Amino acid sequence: MKVYLLCLGLFCIGLYCILRKRNIIKIILGFIIAEYAVNLFFILAAYRMEGRSPIFAPDAKIVNMVDALPQALVLTAIAIGLANVALLISIALRIYDKYGTFDITKIRELRG
Template identity: 65%
Template sequence: MIEYILCLALFCIGLYCVLRKRNIIKIVIGLGIIEYAINLLFVLTSYRMNSRAPVLDKGVVITNMVDPLPHALVLTNIVIGLAVTALIVAIAIRLYEKYGTFDITKIRKLRG
């Protein structure tokens, strides 16, 4: 149970960072931390005590193996997370070029 609690704490730190900080880069970092927490939660639910990695071997009878399905989902999610981070950072760089700041309260003027 303590593993889930620590994972939850990581998620809360990310959520705090997203909601509280006013720097765009800090918000991107917070989103990344939330993503890490979710991936960690999936992998934690798939872990089995005294088990092997989900790779078959010749001549070895597999008795217990970690759940490979969440691993596949998390593998997809990591790559998508990279794409999302790249997109957000591109938008942030564009905003910096336009307004000269990363502060979200100073980005108010909506000019095209």
């Protein structure tokens, strides 16, 4: 249980970074932290106590295996997250070209 709460804590740190930090790079880092927290949670949800790796050999029993499906899904999620972060960073670079700063309080020409 503690592990899950730690994971949630990590997610909250990420969200805090996204909402409160003024530097664009720090916002991206917050996003990465939150994303890793979710991926970690996915893997933890699949873990079984004293489980072993999900390789099926002729003499192995199925009972003690960890759940294999989330491990495959997390790979996809990580790849998607990478694409997202790459997009964010490339936009951040272009923003730096145009505005000459990473501070979002100075990049406020639009008012939502």
